[in-house]
Amino acid sequence: MTDRNKPTGSRPRKQSSEPAVDLTSVLSSKVVGQPNVIDAIVPYIEMFQAGLSPENRPVGVFLLLGPTGTGKTRTVEALAEAIHGSAKNLLKIDCGEFQMEHEVAKLIGAPPGYLGHRETQPMLSQQKLTAVTSERSPLSLVLFDEIEKAAPSLTRLLLGMLDRGVLRLGDNSVVNFERSVVFLTSNLGAREMLREISPDFGFQPAGKPIPKEELTGKLQNIAMVAVRKKFSPEFVNRIDHVITYQPLDAGSFDAILNHEIAALQDHVNTRLGPRCFNIEVLFETRQWIIAKGTSPEYGARELKRVIHKHLTQPLATLVAKNLVEPGSKVIVDLAKDGESLELRIAGDSEAAVNTHPTVLLVDDNHDLLKFLERLMAESGWRLLAAETAAAAKKLAAKHKPNAALIDYMLPDQNGVELAQFLRRSQPKLPVIVMTGSMLAPEEEALCEEYDFPVIRKPFLAVDVMNQIRTRLAASRAAAGR
Numbered sequence: 001m002t003d004r005n006k007p008t009g010s011r012p013r014k015q016s017s018e019p020a021v022d023l024t025s026v027l028s029s030k031v032v033g034q035p036n037v038i039d040a041i042v043p044y045i046e047m048f049q050a051g052l053s054p055e056n057r058p059v060g061v062f063l064l065l066g067p068t069g070t071g072k073t074r075t076v077e078a079l080a081e082a083i084h085g086s087a088k089n090l091l092k093i094d095c096g097e098f099q100m101e102h103e104v105a106k107l108i109g110a111p112p113g114y115l116g117h118r119e120t121q122p123m124l125s126q127q128k129l130t131a132v133t134s135e136r137s138p139l140s141l142v143l144f145d146e147i148e149k150a151a152p153s154l155t156r157l158l159l160g161m162l163d164r165g166v167l168r169l170g171d172n173s174v175v176n177f178e179r180s181v182v183f184l185t186s187n188l189g190a191r192e193m194l195r196e197i198s199p200d201f202g203f204q205p206a207g208k209p210i211p212k213e214e215l216t217g218k219l220q221n222i223a224m225v226a227v228r229k230k231f232s233p234e235f236v237n238r239i240d241h242v243i244t245y246q247p248l249d250a251g252s253f254d255a256i257l258n259h260e261i262a263a264l265q266d267h268v269n270t271r272l273g274p275r276c277f278n279i280e281v282l283f284e285t286r287q288w289i290i291a292k293g294t295s296p297e298y299g300a301r302e303l304k305r306v307i308h309k310h311l312t313q314p315l316a317t318l319v320a321k322n323l324v325e326p327g328s329k330v331i332v333d334l335a336k337d338g339e340s341l342e343l344r345i346a347g348d349s350e351a352a353v354n355t356h357p358t359v360l361l362v363d364d365n366h367d368l369l370k371f372l373e374r375l376m377a378e379s380g381w382r383l384l385a386a387e388t389a390a391a392a393k394k395l396a397a398k399h400k401p402n403a404a405l406i407d408y409m410l411p412d413q414n415g416v417e418l419a420q421f422l423r424r425s426q427p428k429l430p431v432i433v434m435t436g437s438m439l440a441p442e443e444e445a446l447c448e449e450y451d452f453p454v455i456r457k458p459f460l461a462v463d464v465m466n467q468i469r470t471r472l473a474a475s476r477a478a479a480g481r
């Protein structure tokens, strides 16, 4: 079913007005942690841009499923931004408004002869489709949100529209969807998915996440079972891709927060112009915001609200009171009680602040050290590199890192002993042990006892970074903030 209409079509109709943007990379920067979503959608858009979409049907039809707050609606908005330059270039139909059969007339207009049919402007019309196109592209993006809430007659209408690419309105006129991409979103199966992701509705016990591939497969199954239960086979067959969104991991939350902070900074720069200032959100503060604004239950849904309440609003008050000098730096720190944020204006002496984690990396493999250092620096992380246990101890005492990544085989001590030493001097320090071989059973037991995850070499650097992020988020959550 999923690939029924891979765009192989026949209609050379080049849309030359569209700029050549790399959709995949633009979308990946806006929709975090859902690469399969982007891989599914982009080919259809590119087919349209090349003038090769098939006739008599929409350019693409996608059913987006998955847990709340994982980016379903955001995907369609991001596509509108990428294609038209604004998230507003999107026709969004909230299916919750069409739960009763008689309400469907609002969508397509009442038939002639019905009282007031002239006054009912259909929500779906050719004009409305054209209104969401732009000079940059003639493609309309149409989003039917929460499709499972719609009355059955709406699903029947959609069936015709998906099948022939046209919709007949109450006044008998016809709307053509051949230049539209249709997105349907639904929470079908979301409850069952949540049970899979987080059986106790809490954080996963640290260090024992369900393997990603296994979880992906399970969620996809749940989604398909729920879809087949709710919709007829004809309806399901007309969908090009059923896409299941994955729960977001610590790295994704981190990236989303970075976007939000960057957007806030942009907003300050645009609004205040020459009176603008810099916002520095400390690393500890970021962890606090993530712990408060994200959860397996609601994904990143609360993140914006937390930022608004704890950061944007207090910032606005500072500005309104004229307390921020143009060009100065506002540091966002955790208040003493750990329950709120504190904004202060940096003095001259506070030039270098810690906005990202500092990670102690101990390994005598020089190449690996250099590689990780560069990668972590790209994410704004600071790396303290040591090739021996002795050097590591000195660095740790001086800089108090936020996490440590230690190779087992060090020239002057074994990594597990060093890990224990560091944990004793910094009791909450997340420590990860790397090894190229098996550990002795008693060392495995020690790692278990101290909760040091063991990563086997070779590994992907991004996986290690995600481990560190997860550990940092877990230690923050454990601290109850």
Ligand SMILES: Nc1ncnc2c1ncn2[C@@H]1O[C@H](COP(=O)(O)OP(=O)(O)OP(=O)(O)O)[C@@H](O)[C@H]1O
Residues within 6 Å of the ligand: 030, 031, 032, 033, 034, 066, 067, 068, 069, 070, 071, 072, 073, 074, 075, 186, 187, 248, 256, 299, 300, 301, 302, 303, 304
């Ligand atoms: N993958 C993601 N990439 C970037 N931002 C995201 C992502 N997921 C969630 N967000 C953030 O969380 C907010 C809520 O996400 P979104 O509205 O896309 O959730 P949803 O999956 O549509 O949830 P629901 O099922 O409740 O409608 C977005 O506005 C965005 O700020």
Ligand SMILES: [Mg+2]
Residues within 6 Å of the ligand: 072, 073, 074, 145, 185
């Ligand atoms: Mg949504």
